[in-house]
Amino acid sequence: MSSLRAKIQDVFNEPACEQNRGKDAKARKKGCSKPLTPGAAAGGCAFDGAKIVLQPITDVAHLIHAPLACEGNSWDNRGAASSGPTLWRTSFTTDLTELDVVMGQGERKLFKAIREIKEAYWPPAIFVYPTCVTALIGDDIEAVCKRAAEKFGLPVVPVNAPGFVGSKNLGNKLAGEALLDHVIGTVEPDDAGPYDINILGEFNLSGEFWLVKPLLDRLGIRVRACIPGDARYLDIASAHRARAAMMVCSTALINLARKMEQRWDIPFFEGSFYGITDTSEALRQISQLLVKKGADPEILGRTEALIADEEAIAWTKLAAYRPRLEGKRVLLNTGGVKSWSVVHALMEIGIEIVGTSVKKSTVEDKERIKHILKDDNHMFEQMAARELYAMLSEQKADIMLSGGRTQFIALKAKTPWLDINQERQHPYAGYDGMVELVRQIDRAIHNPIWCQVREPAPWDCQPAVREELPRTKSETATLHAVQEFASTMADDFGEF
Template sequence: MSSLRAKIQDVFNEPACEQNRGKDAKARKEGCSKPLTPGAAAGGCAFDGAKIVLQPITDVAHLIHAPLACEGNSWDNRGAASSGPTLWRTSFTTDLTELDVVMGQGERKLFKAIREIKEAYGPPAIFVYPTCVTALIGDDIEAICKRAGEKFGLPVVPVNAPGFVGSKNLGNKLAGEALLKHVIGTVEPDDAGPYDINILGEFNLSGEFWLVKPLLDRLGIRVRACIPGDARYFDIACAHRARAAMMVCSTALINLARKMEQRWDIPFFEGSFYGITDTSEALRQISQLLVKKGADPEILGRTEAVIEEEEAIAWKKLAAYRPRLEGKRVLLNTGGVKSWSVVHALMEIGIEIVGTSVKKSTVEDKERVKQMLKDDNHMFEQMAPRELYAMLSEHKADIMLSGGRTQFIALKAKTPWLDINQERQHPYAGYDGMVELVRQIDLAIHNPIWCQVREPAPWDCQPAMKDELPRTKSETATVQAFKKFAGTMADDLGEC
């Protein structure tokens, strides 16, 4: 436990973060993310965060050493996509029971599970994740993984991120530490070149990185490793031979990018593939870093040619949507890198941002939002469901972009809603992704269903009949009871 505590402390001390460097020693140790309070793991624990980062490595077997519920709650919690292997879609767990804990059978059961996976699937590697239970009872995961790796002749990687050590963001970083310690640099590629790069923090949600990779291919730039989206174990093991790197989500893997720069001299920058301007700027910065590392400067000219061509195509497609969307108001209830990257993308076509959540965003993310919106009042850390409902029901926004957790607030307020988080069904990265995002917003806002659901209920606008026959006492009582029931229902629906 003391070694784990020291590792966590090292992760929080992030010298690559300008704001963290400016803090005093005590504040620096606390890091940039809020620690979990007991019982407040709704946003994800450290184990969940580690699984999010590593599960998209598609040809690896991910084994959860824990009771069954730990794996059931975390499996498939991201909409990442694979272009090949599907082993990552199989759920492996040791299914630890109370009897196993009492009798001390946890380590033996783990070793047996590793052997069974090796014999049945033959993966290039097995990642083992302890959780709260197995960490508390003291199972020596690292020793078992080392012994199993020697016995079965394949890498068995311990990922020490039990849920109780902290937040999901901390788990992301601990996953990066596991890759640094056990995976990256363990294989030497025989085809390293001057145009190899790493993409860090890209999860390939809904396959959106596949909209960006063809642009890099046209420039002759090879993605040595995309961590973790659609990744292969061998690619990550060879990632130390890349010449440059791009950070897509700094809150997740900034420690991985910094330490790879320290160990293997791989410079990195933080960028975004959301929006036309940000995509173009990311391509420029990648090319510039490669030139600084020895690539032919002619790549800069090719990059500008590709940018000019792709921007012209994208703006031509977006021209059809501008008259329909210009001036529309969007409430963005997400966080992290999307708090500023999606804001910038939408503002490019004239959409007004009435608010954006900066939950889970870094200090740098918040500064970018301030520069874009010119007003701190449009930023909020967290908005209660009641406040979200009030804002939408008062028609202060024409659409809300958020995750699935808050979709029913928008639907209850009879306001269009679009999924922008990891469960989304459409890719929004790159030039084509920007066009798709605008298209989906247009479809949502102008869907004719909203005109219908906002109309008064039939019983509220039914005209009285002039020749209506007089009602009996029982009929009158029934009508009054129905009106009272309808009014009560309307009051209940009006509450958040």
């Protein structure tokens, strides 16, 4: 546990973070995340964060050393996609029970599980995750992993991020530390070239990185390792031979980017593939970094030519949507890199941003939003459900973009909603992804169902009172006869 404490303090003292550098020594030790409530995951514990970062490595076996519920709650929590191996879709756990804890069988059970996975699947590596229970009872995960690696002849990587040590964001960074300590730099590639790059913090949600990679391929740029989206173990192990790196989500893996620059001289920048302008700027910066590292400067001209062609195609496609969406108001309830990158992307086609959440955004993210929106009146740290509902029910926004947890607020307010978080079903990165995002927004806003659900229900409408017409003589006589018969029957049955 002493090594884990040292690792956590090292992660908290992140010199590449401008917000962290502005703190005093005491405040820096507390880290960036809010303290957790005992017994609550607070949106994701450290174990959950580590699993999020590493599970998309598709050919690795991910073994959870814990009671069954830990794996059940964390499995498949991101919609990452794989172009090949499917081993990451298989759930492995030691299923620790109370008897195992009492009898001290945890380490033996872990070693046995590693052997069974190796014999059944022969993966290139096994990642082992302890959780709160196994960390508290003192199982020596690192010793077991080291012994298993020697015995079975394959890498067994301890990912020391038990849930109680902190938030999901801390777990993201601890996962990066595990890659640095045990994976990156362990394999020397025989095909390293001047156009190799790493992409950090890209999860390939709904396969959206596959919309960006063809652009890099056309420029002759090879993605040495995309960490973690659609990654392979050997690619990550040889990632130290890349010439440059792009960081997509700084709050997750900034420590990984900084330390790779320090150890292997891999310069990095933070960029976004959301929106036409940001995608073009990301391609430019990648090319410029490669040139600084020795690549042929002619790649700069080819990059500009590619950008001109792709932008022309994208703007032509978007022209059909502009008259339908210009002036529409969007409420963005997300965070992190999407809090500014998606804002910029939507404003490019004339959509108005009435608010954007900055709950998981860094200081740099917030500064970008201020620059894009020209003020900070549209930023909110956290908005309660009732406030979201009031804003939407008063029709202050035409659509809300958020994650699945707030979709029912929008639906209750009879407002269109689009999923833009990790559970989304459509890819939104790159030029084609921007067109897809606008198309989905257009379909949601102009869906005819909203006109129907906003109308009063039939049972809420008062029926019109019909004016009674005068009766004829025969109708009056018939009515009197019926009334007399009913009165007679009531008298007869009354005797009983």
